[in-house]
Amino acid sequence: MKIPQDWIFEKLKAALSEKFGQTDHIPIVEPCSNPSFGDYQTNIAFLMASQLKENPRKLAEEFARIIGENSVTFYPEVGGNGFINFKVKPKAYLNAFLAIRSDPRLGIEQTKEPQTIVIDFSSPNIAKELHVGHLRSTILGDVLRRLNLFLGHRVIADNHLGDWGTQFGMVLLGYKKYGNPLDLAEKPLEYLEGLYVRIQKEAKESESIKEEAKRELQKLQSGDSENLKLWDVFVHASLKELDKIYQKLNVKFDYSLGESVYNPMLPGVVEALLQKGIARYSEGAVCVFFNKDFPELVDKPMLIQKTDGAYLYATTDIATLLFRLSNWQAHKIIYVTDSRQKLHFQQLFALARLLGINIQLEHVYFGSILGEDKKPLKTREGTSIKLRELLEEAVNRAYQIIDEKRKDLSEDKKREIANAVGIGALKYADLSQNRILDYIFSWEKLLSLEGNTAPYLLNAHVRICSILKKAASSSCGSTLGFTSLKFETDTLHPQEIELMKAVLSFKYSLFLAAKENSPHHLCNYLYHLAKVFHKFYEQCPVLGASTESSKQLRLAFCDFTQRTLSLGLELLGIEPLKEM
Ligand code: ARG
Numbered sequence: 220m221k222i223p224q225d226w227i228f229e230k231l232k233a234a235l236s237e238k239f240g241q242t243d244h245i246p247i248v249e250p251c252s253n254p255s256f257g258d259y260q261t262n263i264a265f266l267m268a269s270q271l272k273e274n275p276r277k278l279a280e281e282f283a284r285i286i287g288e289n290s291v292t293f294y295p296e297v298g299g300n301g302f303i304n305f306k307v308k309p310k311a312y313l314n315a316f317l318a319i320r321s322d323p324r325l326g327i328e329q330t331k332e333p334q335t336i337v338i339d340f341s342s343p344n345i346a347k348e349l350h351v352g353h354l355r356s357t358i359l360g361d362v363l364r365r366l367n368l369f370l371g372h373r374v375i376a377d378n379h380l381g382d383w384g385t386q387f388g389m390v391l392l393g394y395k396k397y398g399n400p401l402d403l404a405e406k407p408l409e410y411l412e413g414l415y416v417r418i419q420k421e422a423k424e425s426e427s428i429k430e431e432a433k434r435e436l437q438k439l440q441s442g443d444s445e446n447l448k449l450w451d452v453f454v455h456a457s458l459k460e461l462d463k464i465y466q467k468l469n470v471k472f473d474y475s476l477g478e479s480v481y482n483p484m485l486p487g488v489v490e491a492l493l494q495k496g497i498a499r500y501s502e503g504a505v506c507v508f509f510n511k512d513f514p515e516l517v518d519k520p521m522l523i524q525k526t527d528g529a530y531l532y533a534t535t536d537i538a539t540l541l542f543r544l545s546n547w548q549a550h551k552i553i554y555v556t557d558s559r560q561k562l563h564f565q566q567l568f569a570l571a572r573l574l575g576i577n578i579q580l581e582h583v584y585f586g587s588i589l590g591e592d593k594k595p596l597k598t599r600e601g602t603s604i605k606l607r608e609l610l611e612e613a614v615n616r617a618y619q620i621i622d623e624k625r626k627d628l629s630e631d632k633k634r635e636i637a638n639a640v641g642i643g644a645l646k647y648a649d650l651s652q653n654r655i656l657d658y659i660f661s662w663e664k665l666l667s668l669e670g671n672t673a674p675y676l677l678n679a680h681v682r683i684c685s686i687l688k689k690a691a692s693s694s695c696g697s698t699l700g701f702t703s704l705k706f707e708t709d710t711l712h713p714q715e716i717e718l719m720k721a722v723l724s725f726k727y728s729l730f731l732a733a734k735e736n737s738p739h740h741l742c743n744y745l746y747h748l749a750k751v752f753h754k755f756y757e758q759c760p761v762l763g764a765s766t767e768s769s770k771q772l773r774l775a776f777c778d779f780t781q782r783t784l785s786l787g788l789e790l791l792g793i794e795p796l797k798e799m
Contacts, residue, residue, distance in 0.1 A: 220315075220318055220319050220322065220326040220328065221315070222315045222319075222326065222723045222724075222726065223258070223259070223291050223292070223307040223311050223312060223315060223723070224248055224259055224723070224724065224727060226291045226311075227248050227259055227261075227291070227292065227305050228246060228248045230286050230289070230291075231246040231248065231261060231263060231282065231286070231303075232245075232246060233285075234282045234285040234286055235263070235267075235282075237285055238281065238282070238285070239267075244263065244266070244267060246261050246263035247261060247262065247263070248260070248261050248305075249261075249727075250724065251304055256296065256298065256302075256304040257296060257304035257305050257306040258305060258306055258307045258720065259304070259305045259307070260298075260302050260303065260304050260305070261302070261303050261305075262301070262302055263282075263303075264276075264278040264279035264281075264282055264297075264301045264302075264303060265279070265300060265301035265302060268301055274301075275300065275301025276297060276299065276300075276301050278301065279297040279298075279301045279302070279303050280297050282295070282303060283295040283296075283297050283303055290308070290310075290311065291307060291308060291311040292305045292306060292307055292308060292311070293305075293306045293308065307720070309711050309716050312716060312719040312720060312723065313711065313719065315719075315723055316719045316722070316723065316775075316776075316779070319723075320775055320778075320779050325722075325725060325726075325779070325782060325783060325786060326723075326726065327369075327370075327725070327726045327729065328371075329370065329371030330370050330371040330372065333371050333372050333373055334372050334373070334550035334551055335372070335373045335374075335375065335547060335548055335549050335550050335551070336367050336372050336373070336374050336375070336549070336550065336551045336552075336553065337374075337375045337377055337543050337547060337549045337551070337552045337553070338360050338363050338364050338367075338374060338375070338376050338377070338552075338553045338555065339360075339377050339378075339379045339539075339552065339553065339554045339555065340356050340357065340359065340360020340361070340363070340364075340376070340378070340553075340554075340555035341353065341356050341357040341360060341378050341465075341470070341472075341555075342356065342378055342379040342380060342381065342555075342556070343380065343381060343461070344380075344381030344382075344384055344386055345380055345381060345382050345453075345454060345457040345458070345461065345477070346382075346386055346387060346390045346408075346411045346412070346415065346453050346454075346457050347386060347408070347411070347412050347415060348408045348409065348412050348460075348605050348606070348607065349461065349464055349605070349606040349607065350603040350604060350605060350606055351588055351596055351603065351604045351605075351606055351609055352557065352587070352588070352603070353606055354588070354606055354609070354645075354649060355555075355557070355585045355588065355649055355654070356555045356556055356557070356585070357465075357468060357470055358468065358470070358646050358649060358650060358792060359555050359583065359585060359649075359650070359654060359736075359738065360376070360470075360553075360555040360583075361376075361468070361470040361471075361792050362650060362732075362738045362741075362790065362791055362792055363553060363555070363583070363733075363736055363738075364376045364471075365789070365790045365791075365792060366729060366732060366733045366738075366741075366790055367733060369729070369790060370729065370730075370733055374473075375473050375474065375543075375547055375549070376471065376472045376473045376474070377472065377473065377474045377475070377476055377543075378472045378474070378475040378476075378477075379476065379477065379478065379539065380475055380476075380477030380478065381477070381478055382454050382457075382477035382478055382479045383440070383477065383478040383479040383482060383535070384478065384532070385432075385436060386415055387435075387436055387439055387450060387453070388432040388433055388434075388435045388436030388437075388439070389414075389415050389418040389419055389422065389432045390411050390414055390415050390418070390453060391432075391435040391436070391438075391439060391446055391449060391450070392418050392428070392431055392432045392435045393414030393415060393417055393418040394411075394414055394449060394453075395435070396418075397414060397417070398414060403452070403456060404456075407453075407456030407457065407459065407460055408456070408457055408460040411453055411456070411457070418432060437529075440482070440529075454477075454479075458475070460607075463607075464606060464607060464610070467610050467642065468610070468642065468646075468792070469642075469792060469794075470792070476539075476542075478532075478535045481535045481538040481539055481542065482530075482535075484538040484541075484542070485530040485534050485535065485538055488523075488534060488537050488538045488541070489505055489523055489524050489530070489534065492505075492507065492523065492537075493505065495574075497570070497573050497574070498523060501520070502526070503526035504522055504524060504525055504526050505522075505523050505524035506520040506521060506522050506523065507520060507521040507523060507566070507570055507573075508520045509521075509566075509569055513565075513569045515565065516565060516566060516569055519562065519566065521533055521566040521567075521570060523537070532563070533563060533566065533567065536563075536567050537567065537570060540552070540567065540571060540576070540580075544576065544578070549578060550578055550579065551578060551579035551580075551581065552578065552579070552580050552581070553581045553583055553736060554580075554581070554582050554583065555583045555584075555585075556582070556583075556584060556585075557584060557585055557586070557587070558584040558585060558586060558655065560582070560584065561582065561584055564580075564582035564584075565582075567580075568580045568582070581736065583654070583736040584654075584655065585654040585655065586654070586655060586656045586657035586658070587657045588649070588657070588658060588660050589657050589658065589659045589660065590659070590660060591659060591660075591661060593659065596660050609645070610641075610642065610645070612662075613641035613642060613644060613645040614637050614638050614641035614642065615637075615641070616641060616662060616666055617636075617637040617638075617640040617641035617644065617666060618633065618634065618637035618641070620640075620666065621633050621636050621637050621640065621799070622637075632798075636796060636798070636799055639677075639793075639794040639796050640666075640673070640674060640677060640796070640799065641666075642793075643673040643677065643788075643793035643794060644665045644666050644672060644673040644674055645665065646673070646791065646792055646793055647665070647672060647673035647676070647742065647791065647793060648660070648664070648665035648672070648673075650738040650739060650741075650742055650791055651671055651672075651738075651739050651742035651743070651746075652739055653737065653739050654736075654737055654738075654739065671742065671743070671746045673788075673793055674799075675746070675749065676745055676746065676749055676784060676788060676793075677788070677793075677795070677796050677799055678799065679749035679752060679753065679784060680781060680784045680785060680788065680795050680796065680797075681796060681797060681798060681799045682756075683752070683777050683780055683781040683784070684781060684797045684798070686756075686761060686762070686777050687774070687777055687778060687781060689762065690761070690762060690774050690777075710769065712758065712759050714751075714754055714755040714758045714759055715755065715759060715772075715773070715776065717751050717754070717755065718751050718752060718755045718776050718780065719776070721747060721748045721751040721752075722748065722776075722779050722780055722783050724744070725744065725748075725783050725786075725787065728740050728741050728743075728744030728745075729741060729790070738791060741787060741790065741791065742791065744787070745783075745784060745787045745788070745791075748780065748783060748784065748787075749784065752780050755776065759773055760773075761773040761774060761777060
C-alpha cells in the first residue's frame with residue numbers, strides 16, 4: 220500500500236533512470252527539515268551533482284521538471300543547495316489514508332525478503348542477580364525482536380547466559396565453605412550472590428583463596444561430578460529467579476543457550492583455527508593476530524586459549540557463531556551489550572571475515588544509566604541496584620500516583636494499571652534515549668504525564684479510547700464501519716491534514732528504528748503523533764463536527780491514531796492501556 224512518501228520515492232527513481240539510464244543511486248526521501256519548505260525533501264540531486272561535478276541546482280530543476288505537478292504532489296520546489304522539496308496534495312493524503320484505514324497492519328506490509336535474524340540479548344552472568352545494567356540489553360533486545368518479527372523476519376531470540384564463567388569458581392568455593400541448602404532454596408540468587416561477594420572479598424586478601432576458587436572452576440570445567448551437580452542446582456535456581464523478572468518485563472526468548480552449551484566445542488574451534496593458520500601460539504597461549512586489512516586491530520590480538528589451557532569468553536563466542544550459522548542458517552546476528560564490549564565484537568567480526576563468513580554481524584551497544592550525580596546508578600549504600608528492586612519501585616511509585624487519582628477503581632484494577640504504567644515508564648525512559656549515549660535516570664521524569672514519557676503516550680491512548688467509546692454508545696450512534704465514505708478535500712482542516720501525514724509516516728519510523736537498531740526513532744515518532752493528535756482534537760470537534768461525514772472522517776482519524784499508538788507501544792513492549 221503506497222503512501223505519498225513511497226510515491227515520491229518511486230517518481231524520483233524513475234526520473235533518475237530517465238536522465239541517467241540504469242543507476243545504483245537510491246534517493247532518500249525524508250520529511251522536510253523545515254516544514255515551511257514542504258512535506259518531503261530529497262538531497263539526491265545535490266549528491267549526484269557533486270559526484271558528476273555539475274551544478275546541483277540545475278540538476279534538481281531538471282528532476283523537478285521531469286516529475287512536474289501530478290496527482291500526488293504540487294510542482295516540486297528547488298532549494299538553493301539543490302534540495303528538492305515536495306508538497307503533497309491534501310487529496311493524496313486522504314486517498315492514502317482511506318486506502319489503509321481498514322488494514323489491521325496499518326498499511327505496513329511484511330518484507331518480501333525475510334531473513335533469519337538471531338538476536339543475542341539480556342545474556343546475564345548467572346548465579347548473580349540481575350542489576351540495572353542488564354535492563355538495557357534486555358529491553359532493547361526485546362524491542363528489536365518485536366520489530367523484526369512485525370516486519371516479517373524469522374527471529375530467534377537467544378539468551379546467551381553466562382553460566383560457565385569464573386563466578387562459578389567463587390560460588391562453588393563459597394558454597395562448600397559456608398553454604399547450606401535451606402538458604403539456597405529460600406532466596407537462591409540473593410544467597411548465591413552473597414556467597415560470591417564473600418569469596419571475592421576473601422580472594423582479594425588471600426592468594427590461596429583465589430587459587431582455591433580457580434581450582435573449583437577447573438574441576439567444574441573438566442567434568443568433576445560433585446561440582447557439576449552443584450553447578451546444575453545453582454543454574455536452575457538462577458533461571459527460576461530470572462524467569463520471574465522476564466515475566467514482569469514481558470520479555471520472551473526462543474532459546475537460552477548458555478556458554479556451557481558450547482564448552483565441548485572449544486577444543487575443536489581452537490584446533491581448527493590453528494590448522495587454518497588463522498590462530499598461532501604466542502608465548503604458550505593461542506592468539507589470533509589481525510593484519511592491516513583490519514587496521515584498528517593490528518596491535519590487538521584476540522586471545523583464544525590461555526597458557527594454562529583455559530578457554531575464554533571469545534572462544535565461546537566463536538563456537539556460538541558457528542553453531543548459529545550451521546543450525547539456524549542465520550542471515551544476521553545482532554548482539555546487544557554495553558559499549559565496553561566493542562573491542563571484543565570487533566575482533567569476533569573480523570575473525571568471522573577471516574573464516575569467510577559473510578553474514579551481517581551487528582554489535583548493538585549502549586551507554587550507561589547514570590544517577591542524578593552523573594555517576595553510574597547505585598544504591599545509597601554505593602552498591603549496584605538490583606533490577607528486581609528497581610521494577611518493584613517503579614510499580615510502587617506508579618501505584619501511589621494512581622491510588623491518589625483514581626479512588627473510584629477497585630484495588631485489583633489499580634494494581635493492574637500500576638504494573639503496566641510502572642514497567643512501561645521504566646522501559647520507555649530507556650528506549651526513548653539514543654542508545655549509544657549515557658542517560659540520567661530520574662523517577663520524576665519517567666513517571667511524568669508531560670513530555671516524551673510513557674505516561675504521556677498512554678494518556679493520549681486512553682483519551683482516544685474514551686472518545687471512540689463515547690461515539691459508539693452515543694444515541695446518534697454511528698459506529699465505525701469501514702464503509703466507503705465520500706469526503707470533500709477542500710473542507711479538510713489543516714490539523715486533519717497534519718494528523719493524516721503523521722499517521723502515514725509510522726511505517727518509516729519503524730523502518731528507521733529497525734535499520735539502525737534504535738528504538739528511540741519509534742519513541743520520537745509516537746511522541747510526535749500524540750502531540751499532533753492533541754492539537755487536532757483541540758481544533759477539530761469530533762462528536763460535534765458540523766456534518767455527519769466530517770464526524771465520520773474525524774472518528775476514522777481517532778480510530779487510526781489509536782491503533783497506531785497501540786501497535787507502537789506494543790512494539791516497544793509496553794501494554795497499551797485503555798484505561799488509566
Ligand atoms: N554475559 C555477557 C555479560 O554479561 C554478555 C554476553 C553477550 N553475548 C555474547 N554472545 N557475547 O557481559
